[in-house]
Amino acid sequence: MSLDDAMQTFIIECRELLESMEAALLSAEEAPASEEAINAIFRAAHTIKGSAGLFGLDHIVSFVHVAESVLDKVRNNEIPLDPPLVALMLQVCDHIGLLVSYLEQLKEPDNDLLEGSAILQAGLSIYLSDTPPPSASTLPVEHEAPYESEGGTPVETDNWHLSLRFNQDVLRNGMDPLSFIRYLGTLGKVVSIITLTDTLPPLDAMDPETCYLGFEISFSSNADKAEIESVFDFVREGSLIHILPPRSKISEYIELIQSMPADDMRLGELLIKCGTLTRQELEDGLASQRQVESPDQAKPIGEVLIEQNVVQPVVVAAALDKQKAVKDVKTAEASLIRVDANKLDQLINLVGELIIASSGASLIAQKEALPHLLESTSTISRLVETIRDSALSLRMVPIGGTFSKFKRVVRDVSAELGKDIQLEISGEETELDKTVVEKIGDPLTHLVRNSMDHGIEPADVRVARGKPVVGTLKLDAYHDSGNIIIEVSDDGGGLNKDKIFAKAVERGLIKPDQILSENEIYNLIFEPGFSTADAVSNLSGRGVGMDVVRRNIEALRGTVEIRSVLGEGATMRIRLPLTLAIIDGFLVEVGDSSYVVPLDMVIECIELPVTQAGHNAENDADFINLRGEVLPYLRLRKHFEITGEPPRRENVVVVQFGDRKMGIVVDQLMGELQTVIKPLGKVLNKIRGIGGFTILGNGRVALIVDVPSMMQEAEHAANAQISDAS
Structure with a gap:
């Protein structure tokens, strides 16, 4: 079901x-x-x-x-x-x-x-319970001006006000005006009647069959306006009948207007639906509107109805505001369409297959060397690239929605910890793949809670350190070199390297005499079961969470870095790819194997100096002088144990990830290509240095190089060489 x-x-x-x-x-x-x-x-x-x-x-x-x-x-x-x-x-x-x-x-x-x-x-x-009923003082200021009937009687009570001017021939037509007033009593209570005699002629000019009197009636009833108006159906023609609602009804009309569904209704329909206007009053108003000589001179129906004293200005204003709100919503909805995420994923998969097929056609065209075929495949490739970008943009969503959810997390956790913490958000308009957004929520939650628990100090400690009582937690997102950076930073106590190192030794994660860099010490907190908490609480101390954070981020082909200053705070920096589906890649070959390096990480390609070719082949890492900069490099041939002799001329692909650079030595540079990323199976997903695979146009499989893990390998090898040399 x-x-x-x-x-x-x-x-x-x-x-x-x-x-x-x-x-x-x-x-x-x-x-x-x-x-x-x-x-x-x-x-x-x-x-x-x-x-x-x-x-x-x-x-x-x-x-x-x-x-x-x-x-x-x-x-x-x-x-x-x-x-x-x-x-x-x-x-x-x-x-x-x-x-x-x-x-x-x-x-x-x-x-x-x-x-x-x-x-x-x-x-x-x-x-x-036990709350007083709404009073006039609780109503908006614009509602407080009293409404006046045609006879000048102000209407500011909780009773209906009826202003009646019967047709002068009503008696002659066999109708008794007083009988209609008496019939009102069946719908409620006639509270008071004021008889108007302003149209009475001199006594000698009076006609006994002519009705000269008018009536201003205060009427208490739960009936609606249409029901009250129906009392006078038989004498409506030629009569002036105005029915003004109780003051309490006005706020009710406005509330009804505001709560109506977002349907595209005209002003008159809105007023009829809320009950402040009857169908007959609308028709009379429209007839009056049409009586002008030129359509350009016709007043808006709202003004006509106000002039005829059948609706109140504030109610018309509320109806006009509702119309505008509905129009704004309709405009927004017209530009948006809700699409099933599965259909979108299917589209991306089809675009991926189209890219592979287009690549195959391009290879055939190059092999045949037919000018017309080459031109056609080139056009197709450009169109496919445009379709790819458009399809991927459909999956891009702002990260602001994810960030906003942490307002509640920070509020609740700070209350639980007894700390006063404020959240600052920036970069919420930064977009990334919907799949990444969905999967980054849990890691971010761990980091936010960890910063609040471990990072930001209690109020008394902050005051003693000369800090503001209110701690600050910041969430930021921005683009950098084809990646998205998400930072979780706090102004707390920072990470204590000595304490982390001692705890790692105690847990048997490292040896007491082991030499580690600052980053390597910080990264120990991501080891399973590691915790520096002195006591177990609902939030921390069990060593569960930070290892999950790193595992989940790495599953998104991302990395997490730590920057910390003791006593000033710490920053957790997550670097993620913009999309997990299709990227621009740079194809290289080593022996008979093909590899793809993400193009946004490629800085340049140079030829490996002859003096370095084949040098130290037994080592994974070495160094070259790149315009005065020492650049470590790693040989893919050695790393992946590819057999055979390297060519006389090798090439170095210089890559950058964050603020780190390295070189990857390959045999041949094959050029750029659109790459459809396919995940490795469970058996192969633990291989370091590989982030997935793709299928080339000729049907061969190319492995996608995981640059961050390659850099870690190169750094470890370089540190080992330095240690051995010393």
């Missing part, structure tokens, strides 16, 4: 709404929430409740309804959105997410889940 498309869409939209709701609540905790932010929180809850109702999810509807009622009071300025309420609402968001997860897994709500709903509802109910 699987969820249908509509339910899947509901689940996705719920999660998006919960994310926006949580972000707004976290912002409200740091600074007073704006009216717009509060309305956004309310709309998110209202939309979730309404959508759940469409699917008959009563347990979700009943739970969200209580939260929505509390948010409605916040919106009406009856209760403040203070930190305790924000904390409660964040728990509500979590619980709604849990309810949606049960729904996605096709699980019925169990007793624990329902009990959790009941506990939170009880907490919310506190805000709903």
Whole structure:
């Protein structure tokens, strides 16, 4: 059994709404929430409740309804959105997410889940009990001006106000005006009547069959406007009948307008649906609008209805705002389309096969040396490259969404640790492959929690060290040489090299007399079971996590580096490829084997000096002078144990990863090519120096060189040579 498309869409939209709701609540905790932010929180809850109702999810509807009622009071300025309420609402968001997860897994709500709903509802109910009803002071300023009827009577009560001017022939037509007023009593209570005599002629000029009187009526009723208007259906022609709602109804109309679905409705339809305007009043207004001599002189229908005193200006303004919001949403939706991720993956796979086929066609064209065929395959190659870039861009998403989730993590963990920590985010617009974004979440969570627990000191320690009481955790992302860099940094105590070294010796990871560089010491924290925590807590001390971080990052063909200054803080720098699917590569050959080096890491290619060719072939690493710079290099022939004699002329591919450079010695340089990365199987994925494979146009397999691990091999070999020399 699987969820249908509509339910899947509901689940996705719920999660998006919960994310926006949580972000707004976290912002409200740091600074007073704006009216717009509060309305956004309310709309998110209202939309979730309404959508759940469409699917008959009563347990979700009943739970969200209580939260929505509390948010409605916040919106009406009856209760403040203070930190305790924000904390409660964040728990509500979590619980709604849990309810949606049960729904996605096709699980019925169990007793624990329902009990959790009941506990939170009880907490919310506190805000709903013993609170005074909304007063006039809680309404927006623009609502406070009294509305005047045609007779000049202000309307500022909680009763309906009816202004009646009957057709003067109403008596002559056999209708009694007072009978209609008496019939109003069946719908409610006539509170007061003011009889208007301003049109009465002198006594000697009066016609006994003509109605000269007008009436201003205060009417208390729960009926809607259309129902009240229907009382006067038989005398509407030739009469002036205005029905103004109670003051309390105005805020209700505005709320109804704001909560309406995002349908593309005209102004009159919006006002009719919310109940402030009747169909007959709209038709009368449209008829009046059409009576002008030139269409260019016609007033907007909203102005016409206000002039006719059938709707209030604030209600029209709310309807116009709703129209604008709907239009903005429609414009945004018109530029976006939701695509199944599996379909997108299938497209990328097909583009990969197209690249391989195009490469094969190019090889045939080069072999045949036919000018027209060469030109055609060259055009196809350019088009394929454009299609590749376009297809890959479809999978690129900003990392800001992942970063934003850590606002909640930092808030909760800092409260658990009893530390005051602020989160600073930058580079959230940086884009990378959706697959990478999905898989980097867990490693980032480990690093963030580790920085908060181990890195940032308690308040008293920070004060003693002359630091601000509030600790700072930073998340940053940026592009660098075809890679994306994600940095997690803190202004805490930094890493203690001596403590790490001593703990590693104690764990038997290294020997006491072993000489390690600063980076090698820092990297010991990524070893399984390593921990410098003095005590086990809910967050740390069990030696589980940092080894998982490195393993997950390496699975994405990335690396993690550590920069630290004792007493000032530490930075964890993650370097990842922009995409895991297709890259530009540089093809080289060693003996009968082909290899691909990621093109964005290639700096230049030079010929290996004759004095170095074949020199120290028994060693993996050596050095050359690159324009005054000492450059270590590694021979692929030796590294992969390729048999046969090297050619008289060897080449060096100079590569750079981060701030490190090295050379890779190969036999031949074959040039650039588009590379479809395919993962190695479980048997081969542990081989160092290989990050995958690709299929060439001629059907042969080429291995993709893992430059970072090659650099580590070269550094180890260079350090060994230096150690031996000393």
